[in-house]
Amino acid sequence: MTDHSNFTVSIHYDRRLYRHDITGSIAHARMLSKQGIISEEDAGLIIDGLGKVRQEIQEDKFPWDASLEDLHMNIESRLNALIGQAAGRLHTGRSRNDQVSLDMRLYTKEVLKETVQGLRATQGS
Template identity: 50%
Template sequence: MSQATNQSWGGRFSEPTDAFVARFTASVNFDQRLARQDIQGSIAHATMLARVGVLTEEERDAIINGLTEIQGEIDRGEFQWSVPLEDVHMNIEARLTDKIG
């Protein structure tokens, strides 16, 4: 994943996060079980954004198709989880960005 080292809050500090703190605060191993719900929520959000005109139908479809493919990767055990990305949503978002831009 292209964003494997970009922590969502990492730009606020001049020193790298201590490895112990990174392991202690990472939730990705725990919240992987929420992946399906995260993807369903993201699909609903993309649908709403298209409905109100923020996304085009083509953009919405690309997002939904990408998320559906990611769910398949997760279901098959092929998805590569990244602890530095911190949580399930950031992992899925990074993979979606890799897939569709």
């Protein structure tokens, strides 16, 4: 890894987004299948593969690779290793910016909910 890559690698920051990224990707795969853009078989492979990726991350068995820069590329690479070519169909009709935006919205919603719950608990004390 080059010196400048230390400024662009975000894995250590965006790992916390993995649940949201996988949730969004599963929803996207379902939509692609429902619209007839990808086959049900490919959608099933993608969804099952993402479930395995989620489990690996939760069990701290995921093979993180800093050379892949971010969470999204790591998940995409792992999904490709697990299910092959079907993984490449997941990004049909969705840009990386769309994906990041969704991840951040879901994460922010979760954090705000936790914050409100914490404030209410404090008020009740």
